Amino acid sequence: MSSTKIFSILSLVFFITITTNAQTPSALQNIYGRNSISLNGRWNYIIDPYETGFYDYRRQPFDQSASGKGGYYDNRKQVNKSELIEYDFDLSPTMKIPGDWNSQAERLQLYEGTVWLRRKFVAAPKEGKKYFLYFGAVNYEAQVYLNGKKLGTHKGGFTPFQFEVTGQLKQGDNVVVVKADNTRHADEIPTVNTDWWNYGGITRDVLLVELPSTYIADYKLQLAKSTPGSIQGYVQLSAAGKQTVTVQIAEAGIAKTITTDTSGRALINFPVKKLQYWSPEDPKLYDVRITGAGDSISDRIGFRSIDTKGQDILLNGKPVFLRGISMHDENPLIPGRLRGEADMRMLLQWAKELGCNYVRLAHYPHSEQMLKLADEMGLLVWAEVPVYWTISWQNPATYLNAQQQLTDLVTRDKNRASVIVWSVGNETPISEPRNIFMGKLVAHARSLDDTRLVAAALEVHRKDNIIVIEDPLGDQIDLVSFNEYAGWYFSDTKGMLDYRFDVKFNKPVIITEFGADALGGFHADDATRWSEEFQELLYQNQFKMLSAIPGLRGMTPWILVDFRSPRRPHPVYQDFWNRKGLISETGKKKKAFFTLKNYYDRIKTKY
Numbered sequence: 001m002s003s004t005k006i007f008s009i010l011s012l013v014f015f016i017t018i019t020t021n022a023q024t025p026s027a028l029q030n031i032y033g034r035n036s037i038s039l040n041g042r043w044n045y046i047i048d049p050y051e052t053g054f055y056d057y058r059r060q061p062f063d064q065s066a067s068g069k070g071g072y073y074d075n076r077k078q079v080n081k082s083e084l085i086e087y088d089f090d091l092s093p094t095m096k097i098p099g100d101w102n103s104q105a106e107r108l109q110l111y112e113g114t115v116w117l118r119r120k121f122v123a124a125p126k127e128g129k130k131y132f133l134y135f136g137a138v139n140y141e142a143q144v145y146l147n148g149k150k151l152g153t154h155k156g157g158f159t160p161f162q163f164e165v166t167g168q169l170k171q172g173d174n175v176v177v178v179k180a181d182n183t184r185h186a187d188e189i190p191t192v193n194t195d196w197w198n199y200g201g202i203t204r205d206v207l208l209v210e211l212p213s214t215y216i217a218d219y220k221l222q223l224a225k226s227t228p229g230s231i232q233g234y235v236q237l238s239a240a241g242k243q244t245v246t247v248q249i250a251e252a253g254i255a256k257t258i259t260t261d262t263s264g265r266a267l268i269n270f271p272v273k274k275l276q277y278w279s280p281e282d283p284k285l286y287d288v289r290i291t292g293a294g295d296s297i298s299d300r301i302g303f304r305s306i307d308t309k310g311q312d313i314l315l316n317g318k319p320v321f322l323r324g325i326s327m328h329d330e331n332p333l334i335p336g337r338l339r340g341e342a343d344m345r346m347l348l349q350w351a352k353e354l355g356c357n358y359v360r361l362a363h364y365p366h367s368e369q370m371l372k373l374a375d376e377m378g379l380l381v382w383a384e385v386p387v388y389w390t391i392s393w394q395n396p397a398t399y400l401n402a403q404q405q406l407t408d409l410v411t412r413d414k415n416r417a418s419v420i421v422w423s424v425g426n427e428t429p430i431s432e433p434r435n436i437f438m439g440k441l442v443a444h445a446r447s448l449d450d451t452r453l454v455a456a457a458l459e460v461h462r463k464d465n466i467i468v469i470e471d472p473l474g475d476q477i478d479l480v481s482f483n484e485y486a487g488w489y490f491s492d493t494k495g496m497l498d499y500r501f502d503v504k505f506n507k508p509v510i511i512t513e514f515g516a517d518a519l520g521g522f523h524a525d526d527a528t529r530w531s532e533e534f535q536e537l538l539y540q541n542q543f544k545m546l547s548a549i550p551g552l553r554g555m556t557p558w559i560l561v562d563f564r565s566p567r568r569p570h571p572v573y574q575d576f577w578n579r580k581g582l583i584s585e586t587g588k589k590k591k592a593f594f595t596l597k598n599y600y601d602r603i604k605t606k607y
């Protein structure tokens with residue numbers, strides 16, 4: 001029986017994701033709270049630039065032929081010596097999963113296209129249980145096959161997905177094959193043009209997850225925005241019909257039994273008298289346990305409120321200044337995508353050393369563990385979808401793709417206290433079709449979650465020496481949040497001080513980016529581009545400029561660490577690195593790191 005049939009109509013309604021062959025749910029809530037076996041480790045791979053393992057020589061997909069056979073997913077081995085098979089996974093090299101492919105073989109460094117990845121594993125499926133094959137992220141398109149049968153397709157390089165494999169999973173030996181394709185396309189999200197490395201492959205965890213026949217598919221518990229005296233949300237079971245569910249937060253004295261409605265959903269609305277609110281200074285997490293319908297799951301959830309009032313951002317009702325830094329999901333020391341908790345901790349620890357209480361996780365969803373770590377370490381988070389620069393605003397499929405990625409992000413991270421902002425995009429140029437597209441995304445984010453702020457990193461315009469923020473999207477979002485590169489992309493470190501800001505909205509102002517490239521260890525006078533001194537002076541002058549904005553409530557300068565970018569070819573200063581990091585590619589702090597740290601130390605006492 002196919003996974004499509006196994007899913008009830010109900011779960012289809014709730015969890016439609018971007019697939020072609022199968023409808024599969026958005027990520028199950030709290031995947032790391034589940035019984036699972038890890039399929040991480042070494043996977044054999046075959047580079048397939050012409051997609052020979054997917055199409056026959058008439059360019060017809062093998063998996064759509066009458067037999068469904070012929071592709072590399074058959075995982076064939078020569079059994080007699082006259083047999084012609086032009087691939088062999090067993091004899092092919094291996095790479096580490098999770099891990100992008102670019103960082104694991106020289107000939108893959110700049111590769112864009114298809115790579116086949118295969119992992120053999122042993123399973124012992126039990127009667128009455130359900131099984132899911134889960135991927136934390138595959139960039140960009142994944143076609144997944146289990147034991148030679150196609151499970152489905154997923155698009156989107158930074159969001160999780162899974163396929164139900166109950167009935168297809170065998171006792172004993174199993175084999176999973178993934179065709180990962182990171183080819184860029186104009187109509188996709190992101191589009192062809194970005195300022196980051198297009199790392200391909202299975203970049204996050206792969207898990208085989210075991211669940212009871214009816215399971216807790218999703219839940220949300222958050223401090224209500226309008227009535228902070230209560231915890232609100234829901235528990236969603238995988239099956240329709242009335243069942244009782246118990247929610248316990250022992251430390252807060254909460255133990256409630258609620259009943260699901262005919263759709264399997266039970267609403268939560270618990271008044272709370274005494275709660276220790278989560279904040280960067282005191283990142284208190286409560287143990288939460290949900291039990292019902294033969295399933296149970298534990299989580300650690302923090303409770304806090306976030307709101308705006310005039311030009312203030314209120315955290316737990318009190319004004320807060322967001323001392324932030326932007327970061328990519330990249331470890332410069334590999335260099336490649338973050339591969340586990342140690343890599344994540346390293347980045348967030350650097351942010352803490354800078355004196356941050358806030359991070360911008362640019363420009364796409366970072367991993368689920370990263371958000372859990374931010375919860376634990378007390379860092380507020382701006383979370384974003386890769387609606388970046390100029391995408392196909394008028395293509396309905398592109399919009400649906402963006403909306404799905406936003407849904408998957410919010411679905412996954414809605415219980416994380418650290419997340420205070422959903423960002424629907426970055427530097428998207430004003431036009432009527434774009435305004436409609438972005439406006440719909442803002443409304444969608446609000447419809448999914450009314451407990452957080454919604455924003456986007458806007459562009460600025462210059463009129464003489466005035467930097468104007470007048471993007472009409474500013475009316476719809478909660479923050480006046482914009483990127484501004486005075487001193488780098490326009491003007492220089494002296495001339496930038498002549499600029500003033502004209503902010504057209506009476507909302508909290510957040511500078512989502514400013515910065516300058518500096519090659520770590522290159523020292524010169526402060527008028528010399530690429531020098532640490534230039535970058536340092538630019539930061540100092542930015543602080544002067546920004547202090548003139550009355551509603552300034554935070555910033556996330558660009559960026560914590562140098563990162564790889566195909567757009568940066570200068571042979572001496574760049575070598576395919578964007579050098580705007582405050583920390584170099586070798587992990588060494590540049591002068592501007594301390595400039596920003598001093599500034600944050602100074603203003604810390606004000607808020």
Ligand code: GCB
Binds near residue numbers: 363
């Ligand atoms: C930006 C983009 C960011 C780039 C940065 C730069 O405005 O949002 O993705 O990397 O500028 O360095 O130019």
